[in-house]
Amino acid sequence: MNKHTLFGEGYSHLIPLLLFKKGNGIVHSRFTNGLNIKMGDSLIFIGTTKNGFLPFGIHLNERDTALAVFSVNNGEAVSWNERTNSIEFQNFMISLDRANPFKNEISELKNDQVFESSFTRFSTHLMSIEERTGLDVSIRDFINNYKGFNDQDTTGIDMYLMLLIKAAITSDESLMDKAFRYFLGRGNGLTPSGDDMIVGLLAFDAVTHFLSTRFYDKLSELIENESITTDVAKEYLRYAVKQEYSSTVSDMVNTLANGENENFEKDFQNLLGVGHSSGLDTLFGILIGMLSFKTKKTN
Template identity: 35%
Template sequence: MRQSSDFCRAPLYTSCLMGEEIHAGLTALLSRRPIGRVHSIFENGINLAMEDALIFVGTTKNGRVPFGIHMGQESVRRLRFYIKCNDEVVARTPDMLQFCHPQYPVTLDLSQATPFHYEISAYRYSSFLDLFHVDTFMKICLTWGMTTGLGVEWDRFLASDYRPDDRQYATIRQTEQLLDALLSDEVQAIEAPLRYFLGRGPGLTPSGDDFLIGLLAVHRLTGAFNSAFVPILHHILETEAITTDVSKAYLLHALHGQFSDKITRVLNAMVMKDASYFQTRLSLLLQTGHSSGIDTAFGIANAIMALRRYKHVRTSCDCIGGQRHFAASPGSNL
């Protein structure tokens, strides 16, 4: 339902903003959860807590996110000016949000926002040989030169140049233990290294969580990890306050195969032969946030290197939730 144009002009004290893009699933969510509050405010947008669901309203600087409503920087600036944390938000209709500030009520009209939806093309992948740009991926990350938010230096990581007394050794060991568990039938070995990364690091999206997003993106493409990975992580997130609300939202969407367009396009480009396109997409991911893009790339790199360590994985007949599950051992053959 769309309000008349007079709605935005009628009360002089009410500001009306227009949403430009919206994730395709959000209008249904707003129908189910019409009442919420302003959760957090930062430079590129705001987060809304609509009951137990988080919605981002802001620019596309860090990509189009699966719980996102996007608009330009000037509209975001105006929105930030008029609202404050804990202001009530009501979805009067699924395409009309009302910010109920007592002095400066704001309406966000979503009726003309363009829906978006991004999917990782798992159908393109059948074996490690379908990943065309593995070496290019590693070289670009190495050239980028920035240390990950987990304190790992790319040159030493790629050269396996670390000792037990090195600061980054513990993180490297945990990545190896987690990936070895995910590429085996040792379900009980997954949880401990998984917990090492959850919530690790400062910020709205801790570096350890961004790393896990990278692993989940590769899993979405390849289906190569133990099928217990997703339910174990989901159970921890739903039963424990182990990370930030924002990071939890990203992880929960990732568990359902929903990622930002920057991540989705990198994974899809991995199974396309266009090298120039892949390099462009990876560079855009690496530029995301303070270290979020780099940490996500670190997760992707670890997952790819683990697949290479195991050479090829054999497909089993176990299908969990419609996804392929692969059992692997270091000596297995396709």
């Protein structure tokens, strides 16, 4: 019996190698905008571009996404058929024959003047947001109080945010370990808020390269060797370590790096709209990255 075929519209340039290497897997999770399949220890997202073009994504239109989500069950077997260039499910297949590969490119920060201008605009925009982050932080209060924070009086999450900034600009592995263990896996959802924040921090480093290699190595050690967060958050972090991000994230940091005013509002709102609080948490992480970069430059 011939299976019904859905056609992908686009896929990350990293997907083919992953499919060829892994071959077989299962349906990991389903939700409104798509589903995740697990092959080996890696996830592949199949669904719409509502949250941007994902570095581990195969994207379908909304109609085909709804059909795919309706037609599968968690735990169902999945396989890659190299001959037909398709991912085969129990009741249908998804072909990549008509899909185009994409790569979400990352820019380099133009200069210090652009950074200062982007920092002012970005922080001003964040201060206009009433909602608190997924970790119950008022970004407005954090920005207002940031310069007055000190080691003796800072408590609660503010203390760990300052710890993370210190870990980002020093080579102190114990600080890195303490900060990562506090934020990784902290919060609700498929991607906990603390993880989204770390992704934002790494995304700003992708345009500035101020973090140490050890910072990346320490993060990788934790996510690969310990059950410290969710499978989906782990996947986003794995790609972030390789400086691969969703288009909503890369567009935002590229706009900051280039000092572009034309796309700023659109890119900001696109990222803000991701998930329940994921977008805001990622934006806050980008701010933490900018503050870390700013602090390192002045030290």
